[in-house]
Amino acid sequence: MWRNALQPDQQRAELRFANASIRGIVTTVGDRMVDFVAEAPSMGLSEADVARLQRAIGLNRRQIVSGDETTSDLCAHSARRLFEGCGISPQDCQGLIFVTQTPDYAAPATAISLATRLGMPITSLAFDMRLGCSGFVYGLATAFSLVESGLDRVLLCVGDVASKFVDPTDHAIAPIMGDAGAAILIERRPSASSFQFYSDGSGERALIIPNSGVRKAPEDEGMPQLMHMDGASVFNFTLQRVPSMITDILEFGAKEPDAIDYFVLHQPNKYILKNIQKRMKVDDARLPSDTQSVYGNQNSASIPGTISGFLSDDYSSRRLTSLFAGFGIGLSWAAAIVETDAIYAPATFTGIKD
Template sequence: MQAILKAIEYYLPPQVLNNPQLCEIAPNWSPQKIQSKTGIEERRISEEEELSSDLAVKAVTKLFESGACQPEDIDYLMLCTQSPDYFLPTTACLLQHRLGLRTSCGALDFNLGCSGFIYGLGMAKGLIETGQVKNVLVVTAETYTKFITPTDMSVRTLFGDASAATLITAQDSHSEQAPAIGPFVYGTDGRGAKNLIVQTGGMRKPVAGFASGGGVEDADEHVLVPPTLYMNGPEIFLFTLDAVPDLVAGICSRAGITFDDVDLFLFHQANEYMLRHLRDKIEIPPERFYVSMSHCGNTVSSTIPIALKEAHKAGRLKIGDRVMLVGFGVGYSWGATMLRWAMNT
């Protein structure tokens, strides 16, 4: 028995933030400059009352409506999010009920960002190939834009909200073929935690005082507004220059393949400028390096399933193709795996 990726659907909230709108906030920027430096034309922004769980329900419902599976088929639901509805309970438990999944279904959240989809695939494969379950929903959902200060262009230009739902299912294995999912390479370096962080709102810096007009002060006595995303883009970029080439080499070594064996390379869609630099640095042929983020921006853990779905829709993937997936970012956390494409056109 082996785990295969059987279906993907994704959902973007309807509210659009495009480059001309961003330039109204920051007049020293131009739409062309934002486009050329990020590869993004528009991002989707969740409404105030629209949470990660709401986006997830929409994405999974699309999966059910596609006929790929039905609620009663699902044995296990995992939700990758860093913007959950509550500290507790687990948002995946709320989703079990809202989606009408069986009460005999396992459900958990896991807190990862840009590497999350890779980790989700790894856990789903483990659950299926150890015979615990047959059908796993790997759901990624983020509303990072709720953490973003409107005037912080370093992050507002990049991030958009989204959810993706991916069905991983058990299938009889054929030993002569490469695994449908795997092998995996993982990595972590918590020294980078400070470079992409929401400092307030957790137990270390709670924001309970805000209702009475109080603030939370950091070590330098800056008053921090409620949960706010801070990104040190240059440090993150330097991290990717160090980690990603080794990660790609690591997955090639683990899988016993060369670049010639890879039909499509699909990296976490962080920022197209950065992706092109990494592509050229690693010497990946441009025609096999897929980018799809202009319509939604950096959607954190959903970028890889969204780009996979778009590559599939664009006819860039056929049954049996080998796809390299590479995720890296907040944590720092990173991971890579190989897929043998199994979705029909």
């Protein structure tokens, strides 16, 4: 079970920033579109199963990579488009944070080679962060911290090629996962933001890739090195933790719900998002929930992926106050209230061959 309810006087991991802001967001998804109806027979699903999964989870189609493309390839494509679109040279960026669970290698850190591929100077810092669905918010806060501490610009790259760590015949998880890599440019500019973070390792096994590291746990013996999900536990965790986190970040950020233009949440499935939306009494248009149905679960790229996929016009053209919330594997969850002002946010790119 998850740990007990938070104590009101408990010291919290909370951060505020005043001089860091997002300059642009670009997302690239895998080039291969997989239609759920077409792939269902290979998973042993009947027509009736397909209908209820489509209704219950919102499964429709997803974008995955073809061949050997990696998360860093998707992120590199996004980053190049981002630098071009913002008119910034990679030489003018002093840091790269790469948030993923699917690095190129277990060692060394992918961020270092990615920085070199992008043309960033050797005088820049680069490191990986191993987080999943909460990773965008954690990465954004880390980038904001670096910028507030003195760097001019930091590139945040987030994403996963999750299709590579699921059993393609496992109907409980394979049809959910999409592949995406996003790049976000953060720079020093006056802008107010607030962040909150949570971590609960007692839910470690709710989402796990067994035998994927050094630990050889007896309960993992013989299990394939593929993502295993206890869907019921994850569902319960989400409904237990996410609505209260949203309430708490609004309080910490001193914002009323009406002051938030968009609630951009991680996109695990349509039903959970609709449930949260109704509980929070937020109208449909301000809490998008279609990403899963079009692109699949993009893991740490799902928040920028939702902006690129469905909100690019609005983010490109006006000042917005956004509430971001990421939650999942770890268990790890985090939220932020962030101001943006007509950032570079083109629509999603499909594939890296352009």
